Amino acid sequence: MKKPDTLISQEDIEARVNELAAQISADYADKGELVLIGVLKGAFIFLADLSRRLTIPRHIEFIAVSSYQHGSVPSGAVRLVMDVRASIEGRHVLIIEDIVDTGHTLHYLMDMLKSRNPASIKTCVLLHKEHMTEVDVDIDYLGFTIGDEWVVGYGLDYAEKDRTLPYIGIIEPDD
Ligand code: PRP
Numbered sequence: 001m002k003k004p005d006t007l008i009s010q011e012d013i014e015a016r017v018n019e020l021a022a023q024i025s026a027d028y029a030d031k032g033e034l035v036l037i038g039v040l041k042g043a044f045i046f047l048a049d050l051s052r053r054l055t056i057p058r059h060i061e062f063i064a065v066s067s068y069q070h071g072s073v074p075s076g077a078v079r080l081v082m083d084v085r086a087s088i089e090g091r092h093v094l095i096i097e098d099i100v101d102t103g104h105t106l107h108y109l110m111d112m113l114k115s116r117n118p119a120s121i122k123t124c125v126l127l128h129k130e131h132m133t134e135v136d137v138d139i140d141y142l143g144f145t146i147g148d149e150w151v152v153g154y155g156l157d158y159a160e161k162d163r164t165l166p167y168i169g170i171i172e173p174d175d
Contacts, residue, residue, distance in 0.1 A: 004165065017046070088113060095113070106125070123138060
């Protein structure tokens with residue numbers, strides 16, 4: 001099986017993650033501990049790299065959601081599969097996502113987590129397929145804007161394949 005073509009190289013990801021970490025560290029300096037919530041599974045590598053480059057106190061949490069399907073087509077409805085363990089009330093929260101496609105996942109998470117009264121809640125997203133967006137979501141820290149290619153690697157999969165590829169690759173779904 002051929003290796004996916006490169007869309008974003010390992011070096012470019014690393015440089016952008018460093019920039020995002022520096023920006024977040026500056027923005028949250030003197031605000032106390034930042035709660036990072038990684039959205040499983042796709043965000044696990046991005047969260048691991050980003051969190052290790054922050055220079056501020058941080059607390060790591062994970063959350064998992066699933067999209068309801070009508071046959072093979074996502075319906076836009078999202079359900080919670082695994083919640084965070086900690087209370088976020090009165091705390092500064094940053095949601096970490098690998099990709100925003102239609103926007104439904106992040107929209108659902110923002111609504112749900114805002115209702116728990118955090119001190120603030122923002123989003124950090126590695127990839128945004130902006131032309132695919134169906135619901136508007138605020139992305140406060142963005143890695144890269146991409147087209148509507150099918151992307152894998154750095155946490156993203158196609159049918160669970162290629163998640164641990166060190167770069168963002170493009171595949172044809174029947175590769
Ligand atoms: C992906 C990605 C986001 C979501 C974005 O998750 O990690 O959570 O889709 O899509 P949306 O903007 O259209 O809602 P996926 O369902 O592939 O699960 P995974 O992260 O476990 O692979």
